[in-house]
Amino acid sequence: MDEAALIQLARGGDLDSFNRLILAYQDMVYNQAMRMINEPSVAEDAAQDAFIIAFRKLDTYRGGSFKAWLLRIVTNLCYDELRRRKRRPTTPLEPVDQDDEEIESPHWISDGAETPEDAAVRSELRRALQGCLDDLPTEFKAIVILVDIQGLDYSEAAEAIGSPLGTVKSRLARARLRLRDCLQLFWELLPPSYRLGQESES
Amino acid sequence: MTTRISPRDWEALSSYLDNQLSSIERNRLELRLEVEPELRGGLKELRRTRLIVREAGRYRAPRNFTLSPSMVGQKRGTSLSSGAYPVLRLASMLATLFFVLITAGSLVAQLTQSPQAIVMSSERENALNAPAVGMGGGGGSGESEAPAFALAPTLEIQTAEMEAGSPTSAADVREVTPLAIELATPTPPAMEAFAAPLESEATDSAAAGEEPAAKAYLVQPGAETKPQAAGRNYFTFIIVIQAALLLLALITGVLAYLVRRNIIS
Numbered sequence: 068m069d070e071a072a073l074i075q076l077a078r079g080g081d082l083d084s085f086n087r088l089i090l091a092y093q094d095m096v097y098n099q100a101m102r103m104i105n106e107p108s109v110a111e112d113a114a115q116d117a118f119i120i121a122f123r124k125l126d127t128y129r130g131g132s133f134k135a136w137l138l139r140i141v142t143n144l145c146y147d148e149l150r151r152r153k154r155r156p157t158t159p160l161e162p163v164d165q166d167d168e169e170i171e172s173p174h175w176i177s178d179g180a181e182t183p184e185d186a187a188v189r190s191e192l193r194r195a196l197q198g199c200l201d202d203l204p205t206e207f208k209a210i211v212i213l214v215d216i217q218g219l220d221y222s223e224a225a226e227a228i229g230s231p232l233g234t235v236k237s238r239l240a241r242a243r244l245r246l247r248d249c250l251q252l253f254w255e256l257l258p259p260s261y262r263l264g265q266e267s268e269s
Numbered sequence: 270m271t272t273r274i275s276p277r278d279w280e281a282l283s284s285y286l287d288n289q290l291s292s293i294e295r296n297r298l299e300l301r302l303e304v305e306p307e308l309r310g311g312l313k314e315l316r317r318t319r320l321i322v323r324e325a326g327r328y329r330a331p332r333n334f335t336l337s338p339s340m341v342g343q344k345r346g347t348s349l350s351s352g353a354y355p356v357l358r359l360a361s362m363l364a365t366l367f368f369v370l371i372t373a374g375s376l377v378a379q380l381t382q383s384p385q386a387i388v389m390s391s392e393r394e395n396a397l398n399a400p401a402v403g404m405g406g407g408g409g410s411g412e413s414e415a416p417a418f419a420l421a422p423t424l425e426i427q428t429a430e431m432e433a434g435s436p437t438s439a440a441d442v443r444e445v446t447p448l449a450i451e452l453a454t455p456t457p458p459a460m461e462a463f464a465a466p467l468e469s470e471a472t473d474s475a476a477a478g479e480e481p482a483a484k485a486y487l488v489q490p491g492a493e494t495k496p497q498a499a500g501r502n503y504f505t506f507i508i509v510i511q512a513a514l515l516l517l518a519l520i521t522g523v524l525a526y527l528v529r530r531n532i533i534s
Contacts, residue, residue, distance in 0.1 A: 080343070082336055082337075082338060082341065082343060085336065086335040086336060089333070089334050089335050089336065090333065090335065093330040093333065093334045094327065094328075094329050094330050095327075096330075096334070097328055097329070097330040097331070097334070098327045098328045098329075101328040102328070107331065110328075111331060111332070114330065114334055115334050118334050118336060119336060119340060119341060122336060122341050123341060192321070192325075193325055193326065196321060196322065196325050197325075211322060214287070215319055215322040215323055216322060216323065216325060216327065220287075220289075221284075221287065221289050236280055236283065236284050236289065237276075237280050239283055239287075240276070240279045240280040240282070240283035240284070241276070241279075243279075243283055243315050243318050243319060244279055244315075246318050246321075246322060247314050247315065247317075247318040250318060250321060
């Protein structure tokens with residue numbers, strides 16, 4: 068059954084149809100929340116809340132990209148969460164081992180298929196990137212995640228953030244520039260392929 | 270690091286990377302890229318940054334986020350169940366209620382009608398007995414004091430009485446017959462059916478003997494009176510209604526049960 072038919076059934080209260088849509092989009096929604104908030108349990112809550120809100124507000128969906136509509140809901144929830152954190156800042160709990168020592172590379176971002184060296188580099192790079200993303204203003208972070216990580220085109224991204232196309236273009240360019248500057252600080256973490264390109268330019 | 274590229278140029282480079290420029294804008298930028306190394310360098314930096322972000326990978330949902338009815342405030346059973354169950358239940362209840370009411374009403378009507386029928390029958394019997402005795406005993410004066418309406422519907426009573434051995438002679442029968450025909454004119458079809466065999470058989474029986482002639486008064490099987498036919502139609506109608514209501518109650522009840530149990534949805 069296609070997406071439009073499932074949406075139509077879900078609008079009539081058919082929860083099974085909506086659950087099929089959830090299964091199709093849950094990775095994307097969770098990924099958005101995780102990239103925005105960078106805390107698994109909070110991201111889980113945001114994703115779950117996003118789907119509950121989406122089901123309840125399904126009658127407000129006026130066609131267009133359903134993916135963008137879902138991402139808009141979860142992104143708005145992430146904005147709320149980040150605003151809440153700004154008002155009441157908290158120190159995130161780092162995972163600890165049996166001796167109460169912090170684990171440097173949390174197991175949830177490791178990839179079992181890689182060699183230990185590659186995995187270590189990649190996980191460091193991910194941490195660096197996530198750190199750079201977290202330093203971005205919320206609006207910039209949202210747009211760079213939507214376009215560069217989620218793979219939305221500009222019009223879908225504009226739908227997802229509820230802003231004009233021109234805003235998407237300018238925010239994305241500025242976000243990329245800030246990320247470029249931030250990633251310079253982690254230069255030594257970049258794989259050789261990235262560094263060679265940089266060196267040949269300079 | 271490149272700093273002389275304007276924000277507008279950075280935006281154009283970013284859009285160029287994503288192939289979001291119009292053909293005119295793209296051509297213009299490509300011409301500039303050929304002659305401006307700083308712009309080329311900026312494009313490479315942006316491309317690299319984008320590559321790093323894209324290779325960051327995606328998190329996968331740690332669990333399924335599928336919703337249960339309780340999470341969205343739904344009672345168990347959705348769509349059809351939520352809409353059809355109350356309707357089916359109500360329909361079943363109403364059908365059952367009407368069935369009970371009509372059955373009870375029908376029974377009460379039958380019970381209250383039976384004593385009345387007995388009383389009416391006895392009255393009619395009395396009305397018929399008076400002229401019959403007068404005609405039989407007095408040699409047949411030919412005058413009847415019984416009202417005209419009493420004769421036509423109670424012909425079967427009269428015939429039954431005669432069958433039971435009333436001392437009415439064939440001659441009396443011949444005398445009563447025209448009177449009966451005359452008095453029974455309000456119900457011509459019934460009397461036509463009754464009178465035709467009555468006259469001929471009465472004559473024959475007069476010739477043949479005495480008592481067998483009384484059989485002529487038996488009402489023919491197909492010849493029933495209007496009140497009888499109406500009564501029978503009424504009871505047939507009631508039975509049909511009862512059957513329909515019972516069927517409706519059963520069907521809607523079973524459907525309501527199935528919907529409630531989510532066997533159908």
